[in-house]
Amino acid sequence: MSFFSTRRGFLKASGMAGAATMVGSLGAVVPARKYEHVGNLACAPLETVKVGVIGLGMRGPGAVSRISAIPGARVTALADLYKARVDAQNAWLTRNGFAAATAYYGAEDTWKKLVEDPEVNLVYVATPWQWHVPMVMYAMECGKHVACEVPMVFTVDDCWKIVEKAEEKRVHCMLLENCCYGYNEMLALNMVRNNVLGTLVHGEGAYIHDLRGWLFAENSYEGYWRLKWNAQHTGNPYATHGLGPICQYMSVGRGDQMRVLTAMNSGGFGFEEYVRHNKAKIDTLAAKSNGTKYGMSDKDALRGPWQQGDMSTAIIKTEQGRTIMVQHDTTSPRPYTRINLISGTRGMLKDYPLQIALDQHYDAPHLGWANQKQMEEIHAKYQHPLWRQAGLFAQKMGGHGGMDFLMDLRLCYCLQNGLPLDINVYESCQWSVIAGLTEESSKKDGSPVAVPDFTRGAWKDIVPLGIETVNINFDLNKAKTGRQMNV
Numbered sequence: 001m002s003f004f005s006t007r008r009g010f011l012k013a014s015g016m017a018g019a020a021t022m023v024g025s026l027g028a029v030v031p032a033r034k035y036e037h038v039g040n041l042a043c044a045p046l047e048t049v050k051v052g053v054i055g056l057g058m059r060g061p062g063a064v065s066r067i068s069a070i071p072g073a074r075v076t077a078l079a080d081l082y083k084a085r086v087d088a089q090n091a092w093l094t095r096n097g098f099a100a101a102t103a104y105y106g107a108e109d110t111w112k113k114l115v116e117d118p119e120v121n122l123v124y125v126a127t128p129w130q131w132h133v134p135m136v137m138y139a140m141e142c143g144k145h146v147a148c149e150v151p152m153v154f155t156v157d158d159c160w161k162i163v164e165k166a167e168e169k170r171v172h173c174m175l176l177e178n179c180c181y182g183y184n185e186m187l188a189l190n191m192v193r194n195n196v197l198g199t200l201v202h203g204e205g206a207y208i209h210d211l212r213g214w215l216f217a218e219n220s221y222e223g224y225w226r227l228k229w230n231a232q233h234t235g236n237p238y239a240t241h242g243l244g245p246i247c248q249y250m251s252v253g254r255g256d257q258m259r260v261l262t263a264m265n266s267g268g269f270g271f272e273e274y275v276r277h278n279k280a281k282i283d284t285l286a287a288k289s290n291g292t293k294y295g296m297s298d299k300d301a302l303r304g305p306w307q308q309g310d311m312s313t314a315i316i317k318t319e320q321g322r323t324i325m326v327q328h329d330t331t332s333p334r335p336y337t338r339i340n341l342i343s344g345t346r347g348m349l350k351d352y353p354l355q356i357a358l359d360q361h362y363d364a365p366h367l368g369w370a371n372q373k374q375m376e377e378i379h380a381k382y383q384h385p386l387w388r389q390a391g392l393f394a395q396k397m398g399g400h401g402g403m404d405f406l407m408d409l410r411l412c413y414c415l416q417n418g419l420p421l422d423i424n425v426y427e428s429c430q431w432s433v434i435a436g437l438t439e440e441s442s443k444k445d446g447s448p449v450a451v452p453d454f455t456r457g458a459w460k461d462i463v464p465l466g467i468e469t470v471n472i473n474f475d476l477n478k479a480k481t482g483r484q485m486n487v
């Protein structure tokens with residue numbers, strides 16, 4: 001798989017040589033539009049959202065329980081490689097008073113039967129990254145709405161395929177970026193929409209999460225898929241948790257647009273030291289592991305080297321002149337952070353821990369952080385209405401403190417009511433493709449890389465995300481206590 005979006009390579013891959021036009025000083029290529037854009041797509045309301053979940057490892061089972069709790073939504077089909085994983089979810093469904101779902105398992109392509117199942121109108125993908133593009137494409141080909149775990153896609157070429165398919169079929173294709181629904185992220189969005197931070201200037205996001213214990217473990221990622229990705233790629237493979245919320249604050253893709261990116265990766269010091277210090281454990285793992293999936297053997301993945309490096313840092317500049325820094329580090333002993341920093345002409349907000357500084361009268365040369373009383377006032381005034389309405393229910397349901405439930409809730413609610421989704425196909429592709437673009441730039445020591453405009457200029461017309469909620473009342477007594485959530 002090549003990440004290089006050269007003009008020749010792109011034209012060959014896309015089969016659109018005659019139709020392509022060159023835009024931007026860095027030579028990003030945009031194929032001519034064939035279909036109307038779907039940035040504000042609204043589809044016929046679904047009376048019941050019938051969800052087929054593919055991938056029941058560490059992440060998928062949480063989706064099964066969350067979706068089951070949403071009024072008007074049902075899990076109707078389940079797919080995994082392993083029968084035991086499908087059976088476990090069906091046992092959970094029946095134990096909790098829901099109908100068992102149709103089970104698909106066995107071969108690597110059995111999931112296609114789930115997609116074709118007439119009792120599925122939303123395909124929900126929670127498989128390893130290597131499977132996302134074929135699953136998303138096939139779902140849309142079959143006329144199904146699709147929601148896919150992060151990141152959805154890695155290459156520019158694959159983004160164009162996904163965008164064209166969504167436009168051709170006029171179906172929804174949403175990246176399941178749960179961090180856009182975090183309490184602090186939605187608070188920030190509400191403050192931005194109320195112009196509390198002034199004109200936005202700069203944002204910072206990250207995925208800094210020590211995953212060493214999971215990467216080098218037997219019963220963790222199926223077939224060591226994530227470690228193998230790290231062995232085979234550099235750049236930032238997992239940018240969307242930090243980037244998605246910043247893009248929503250800035251209305252990137254809906255009034256602004258990413259233009260150019262530069263990225264660098266550090267060496268893999270943490271990777272190497274971890275393996276040196278855990279040699280006995282890793283030798284034992286390697287001795288037992290004979291898999292060869294995901295492009296390399298388990299043994300080679302466990303022993304390294306890993307192209308990924310430890311820290312990836314990228315800076316993106318937008319058409320309107322804003323800047324965004326985005327980082328990734330899963331192999332250093334650092335406390336978890338997504339940074340979540342947004343800064344404007346009248347103040348800023350940053351997370352981990354949440355701190356806010358406001359210059360309300362343009363007269364604060366020595367601006368300090370808001371004190372406890374001021375923070376309480378800010379929460380009272382700007383807590384997002386969705387959190388006010390469904391936050392307690394969501395927290396009880398679980399999933400990263402409730403944000404996963406709110407994401408699934410909004411997704412199902414919009415489908416039931418024929419509304420545009422909070423995250424459209426262009427945002428899904430643009431946030432995800434930072435993986436491929438950071439790899440390209442990092443391999444060239446930070447050379448600037450054009451960020452393609454997958455909206456083909458429609459970003460000027462696509463409506464910015466508002467302060468959206470749902471018209472459902474939640475009975476807290478009916479919330480189930482959330483179950484396992486890993487990463």
Ligand SMILES: NC(=O)c1ccc[n+]([C@@H]2O[C@H](COP(=O)([O-])OP(=O)(O)OC[C@H]3O[C@@H](n4cnc5c(N)ncnc54)[C@H](O)[C@@H]3O)[C@@H](O)[C@H]2O)c1
Pocket residue numbers: 054055056057058059060079080081082085107108109110111126127128129131149150151176177178220221222400486487
């Ligand atoms: N948004 C979040 O907070 C969050 C958190 C964790 C994981 N994720 C994402 O969720 C996805 C899954 O991650 P995970 O940690 O659950 O990985 P995992 O390895 O634990 O689970 C993947 C599952 O997919 C199944 N699978 C693999 N190939 C398949 C195929 N061809 N057909 C059917 N099933 C197949 C595997 O058997 C496994 O059960 C990844 O994309 C990851 O990035 C997101």
